Amino acid sequence: MAEHLAPYDTPLHRDETAVAGMWLFLASEVLLFGGLFLVVLVYSHTHAAGWAAGVRHTNLAIGSVNTLLLISSSAIYTLATEAARQGHERRIIPAALGAAGMGMTFLVLKGWEWRLEFREHLFPGPDFAISGPEAGGAQLFYSFYFLATALHGLHMLVGIGLIVWVCYRVRTHGGRPVSPMVVDVVGLYWSFVDLVWILLFPVLYLIGRA
Incomplete structure (x- = not known):
């Protein structure tokens, strides 16, 4: 048991270290992501009209459904984390x-x-769909849009992989209870991914749309 816990003194020490990490x-x-939001703060004011034009071209319906998801x-x-704390393996x-x-x-x-x-030529480049004096600001918006959503999507893939790993751990644990810490740590990451999107949603779909 001591070898299994090394270099930790106790299971509690191990769990606290994992959560702190x-x-x-x-x-x-x-x-x-704070750096990305700093870009929003600067360019949404210095290129306000073009930035707002870009926002108005995003798909609000898909963005709203994804936020609810x-x-x-x-x-x-959270049901999985509560099940882990109560020792109900089958519910995780x-x-x-x-x-x-x-x-x-x-x-x-x-x-x-x-x-x-x-298809609508909204990717920044020579064939960008929005023309006129708003084109520059709109291209800045869509540069931010694609970068931010790509980074968020990458984090989501990591989160999904971690959730699948948790399920694998539960399934192959040989009847022994899985430490709630494992489920909690993945839950922290998933909640962070959720929070980032909640902050991105108004920036990408709402502010400047009216």
């Missing part, structure tokens, strides 16, 4: 896979949205 990682992620997925994943996998399924649906819808935007 995830918080430290998320702090570094805040710096990454992510909020619901986080709510469902359905809740976790439900959250992962909603995450995959989010990515499918986002891919479809990207496809529509490429």
